[in-house]
Amino acid sequence: MRKILLISTALLCGFVLSACDAGQYETEKTGKMVEVSEAKIDSLIGLMTLDEKIGMIHASSSFTSGGVPRLGIPELVYSDGPHGVRHEHGRGWHALDGYDDRSTYLPVGINLASTWNRDLGYQFGEVLGKEAKDRSKDVLLGPGINIIRSPLNGRNFEYLSEDPFLTGKMAVGYVRGLQAQGVASCPKHYAANNQETDRHNIDVIISKRALHEIYFPAFRDVVVDGDAWSVMGAYNKINGQYTTHHEYLNNEVLKGKWGFDGVVVSDWASVKDTREALIYGTDIEMGTELLRDFDNPVYEEFYLANPAKEMIESGEIDEKYVDDKVRRILRLMYRSTALSDHGPGQRNVEEHQQVALEVAREGIVLLKNDGLLPLDKNEIQTIAVIGHNATRKYAERGGSSQVPALYEITPLEGIRNLVGDDVEIIYAEGYEPYYDESLFADITGDAASQSRENVREVELAQSANQELMEQAIEVAAQADAVIFVGGWIKGHEGMPWGQGTYDAEARDKLNLKLIFGQEELIQRINAVNENTAVVLMGGSNVEMENWLSDTPAYLHAWYPGMEGGTAIAEILFGKVNPSGRLPMTFANAHTDYPSHSIGEFPGDGTVDYAEDIFVGYRYFDTHDRDIFFPFGFGLSYTTFEFSDMSLFVHDDIVRVQATVKNTGDREGAEVVQVYVHHKNPSVERPIRELKGFEKVHLEAGESTMVEIELDDMAFSYFHPDQLEWVMEPGEYQVQVGTSSRDIKLMADLER
Numbered sequence: 003m004r005k006i007l008l009i010s011t012a013l014l015c016g017f018v019l020s021a022c023d024a025g026q027y028e029t030e031k032t033g034k035m036v037e038v039s040e041a042k043i044d045s046l047i048g049l050m051t052l053d054e055k056i057g058m059i060h061a062s063s064s065f066t067s068g069g070v071p072r073l074g075i076p077e078l079v080y081s082d083g084p085h086g087v088r089h090e091h092g093r094g095w096h097a098l099d100g101y102d103d104r105s106t107y108l109p110v111g112i113n114l115a116s117t118w119n120r121d122l123g124y125q126f127g128e129v130l131g132k133e134a135k136d137r138s139k140d141v142l143l144g145p146g147i148n149i150i151r152s153p154l155n156g157r158n159f160e161y162l163s164e165d166p167f168l169t170g171k172m173a174v175g176y177v178r179g180l181q182a183q184g185v186a187s188c189p190k191h192y193a194a195n196n197q198e199t200d201r202h203n204i205d206v207i208i209s210k211r212a213l214h215e216i217y218f219p220a221f222r223d224v225v226v227d228g229d230a231w232s233v234m235g236a237y238n239k240i241n242g243q244y245t246t247h248h249e250y251l252n253n254e255v256l257k258g259k260w261g262f263d264g265v266v267v268s269d270w271a272s273v274k275d276t277r278e279a280l281i282y283g284t285d286i287e288m289g290t291e292l293l294r295d296f297d298n299p300v301y302e303e304f305y306l307a308n309p310a311k312e313m314i315e316s317g318e319i320d321e322k323y324v325d326d327k328v329r330r331i332l333r334l335m336y337r338s339t340a341l342s343d344h345g346p347g348q349r350n351v352e353e354h355q356q357v358a359l360e361v362a363r364e365g366i367v368l369l370k371n372d373g374l375l376p377l378d379k380n381e382i383q384t385i386a387v388i389g390h391n392a393t394r395k396y397a398e399r400g401g402s403s404q405v406p407a408l409y410e411i412t413p414l415e416g417i418r419n420l421v422g423d424d425v426e427i428i429y430a431e432g433y434e435p436y437y438d439e440s441l442f443a444d445i446t447g448d449a450a451s452q453s454r455e456n457v458r459e460v461e462l463a464q465s466a467n468q469e470l471m472e473q474a475i476e477v478a479a480q481a482d483a484v485i486f487v488g489g490w491i492k493g494h495e496g497m498p499w500g501q502g503t504y505d506a507e508a509r510d511k512l513n514l515k516l517i518f519g520q521e522e523l524i525q526r527i528n529a530v531n532e533n534t535a536v537v538l539m540g541g542s543n544v545e546m547e548n549w550l551s552d553t554p555a556y557l558h559a560w561y562p563g564m565e566g567g568t569a570i571a572e573i574l575f576g577k578v579n580p581s582g583r584l585p586m587t588f589a590n591a592h593t594d595y596p597s598h599s600i601g602e603f604p605g606d607g608t609v610d611y612a613e614d615i616f617v618g619y620r621y622f623d624t625h626d627r628d629i630f631f632p633f634g635f636g637l638s639y640t641t642f643e644f645s646d647m648s649l650f651v652h653d654d655i656v657r658v659q660a661t662v663k664n665t666g667d668r669e670g671a672e673v674v675q676v677y678v679h680h681k682n683p684s685v686e687r688p689i690r691e692l693k694g695f696e697k698v699h700l701e702a703g704e705s706t707m708v709e710i711e712l713d714d715m716a717f718s719y720f721h722p723d724q725l726e727w728v729m730e731p732g733e734y735q736v737q738v739g740t741s742s743r744d745i746k747l748m749a750d751l752e753r
């Protein structure tokens with residue numbers, strides 16, 4: 003699939019859009035022209051009819067928006083998604099059969115965030131850019147940067163963190179790496195899109211302070227620091243208005259305060275009103291909702307198609323609004339490779355698979371280790387690998403983020419590859435996804451909104467398969483060690499539409515209880531074999547109070563991508579020293595989280611974010627609540643010591659220095675985390691907030707001095723009445739630690 007050829011530039015020089023027109027300066031990375039001649043764009047707009055302009059501001063197929071053939075302006079071509087280029091859809095709504103669309107399946111967003119390694123963020127984006135370009139895509143729909151407000155959100159795996167600073171910094175690398183390849187990023191979903199239940203209509207009731215301190219900063223970072231060329235609006239409303247055409251979000255904040263001159267793309271079918279979309283900043287309407295006939299869609303009926311044209315022609319809305327949208331789209335085209343042959347891309351190369359492996363290695367988090375790990379294959383004759391997730395593949399699952407992976411190494415394969423013939427491996431499934439469909443007989447429809455009904459039935463249906471359990475216990479009892487691989491399931495299979503226990507788009511989980519009898523299974527395995535390591539997958543935690551204390555080792559693997567099985571095995575057997583750190587707090591039940599205990603989730607028509615800015619550790623730490631594993635936490639096979647903290651103030655910058663030493667006997671990586679604490683604030687503030695981090699790799703015995711800079715924003719809060727960021731003069735403490743609950747060094751300062 004390729005777009006209409008450009009009309010000869012020699013023939014129509016000065017009028018036709020062509021790559022030779024672009025440019026005042028070049029990017030450092032690629033040498034590709036990025037700056038745009040605004041005058042050229044204006045003259046081009048001057049040549050367009052209203053119909054042609056309108057054609058550019060809405061979808062022309064499932065993943066394209068319109069071009070202007072007469073002027074050589076091609077369609078813009080999009081692809082999901084955040085962690086790999088999605089299946090080829092052609093112009094229709096279903097993945098094409100027999101198409102060469104295999105791609106690299108990178109670990110999911112929360113896995114990337116768990117690396118706390120900015121360079122990997124850049125490399126992740128770079129891989130996506132090269133692969134998207136290889137398939138002639140102009141816009142890649144990612145990264146997903148919504149804040150993890152509740153552990154139940156079915157899309158948390160696509161997102162990065164409960165913390166805006168970590169989210170923003172990791173996403174900036176991703177955006178830069180991607181765009182350096184000439185492919186536009188489209189960070190999503192702007193904003194406060196934190197649940198899937200009732201996702202098309204839920205109205206988020208939220209303060210401006212919470213928006214600016216928690217839900218906006220990552221978007222600000224990707225726009226201001228990352229130079230994102232587009233941003234995707236969300237489905238939900240905020241305080242009564244749909245976010246995709248929200249006056250405050252788009253016009254005042256994004257395009258106003260942050261100076262965003264790129265394109266606001268709607269989520270698929272998130273536009274709900276022509277007038278609002280015209281004047282409140284939606285630039286392109288994409289979607290599905292108006293497709294009465296999927297095979298013969300009538301794109302002219304979209305809100306930003308004929309209805310928009312009529313409003314302009316009747317004089318109700320000024321044409322300048324349409325011109326502004328077209329101007330932004332043309333800008334994106336100039337900035338990206340949309341106007342060229344895209345240049346050579348690269349796909350499924352070893353280098354990309356290596357990035358997938360590195361992100362998995364650094365993003366899997368070791369949470370508990372009583373000394374069982376790393377396993378020594380020379381001391382083990384038989385290993386029992388137990389659990390459905392040991393063999394399940396996840397690339398083509400979960401909704402729009404699915405990837406047609408070239409291959410995917412499961413944990414069982416990874417373990418087999420690593421131990422070879424040295425160790426006997428016995429596999430038992432232990433549990434299986436099972437639903438008694440008769441319990442769901444009455445449930446129909448696209449009803450994420452119905453997912454709260456029949457909760458009891460869903461829980462009942464998640465029962466254990468006793469036969470598989472008995473087989474697994476027998477196997478476990480005979481083995482020298484057990485590796486249990488379980489947790490959540492990514493995908494929709496088996497579940498009636500609208501019900502949720504999976505990690506999947508368009509639905510949320512019901513609670514954090516281990517599904518399909520896994521809790522009992524782990525307890526029974528622990529009882530027969532004391533050398534049991536538990537590996538869980540999932541876009542969130544699970545309830546741990548009934549199995550963790552008897553479990554010697556626990557590794558949280560998220561969904562670690564096509565090389566995930568390799569990385570899990572390497573960590574279990576010590577070939578790789580784990581260095582992932584949690585990007586979200588692991589409490590026990592979902593009801594412990596502030597979104598549930600103070601605010602609401604998932605609400606009913608409206609959802610009140612009454613916990614306000616106290617999301618994640620900002621709540622758990624400020625109110626000293628019991629949790630299992632804090633934000634920022636993760637174990638290593640070596641040990642680190644922190645010393646010699648100093649603060650240097652130069653004008654508006656505070657430089658934090660500290661020395662980290664690897665005091666163990668093997669190489670490893672530590673994440674130095676800098677938190678800021680305001681000692682006597684005049685308004686309520688979290689006890690500490692992450693404002694800097696650096697991952698350092700150190701050989702055994704090696705030490706290094708880490709330096710992290712804090713600017714005024716690190717000390718500021720969003721004033722609830724003045725509605726501005728304010729740095730309040732006073733006493734602050736800068737804290738250096740290895741998690742939000744393990745502060746190693748601290749120093750006071752006046753600001």
Ligand code: BGC
Pocket residue numbers: 082083143190269270402
């Ligand atoms: C999702 C987006 C996705 C789009 C296109 C929507 O339903 O919310 O994240 O990019 O579909 O597939």
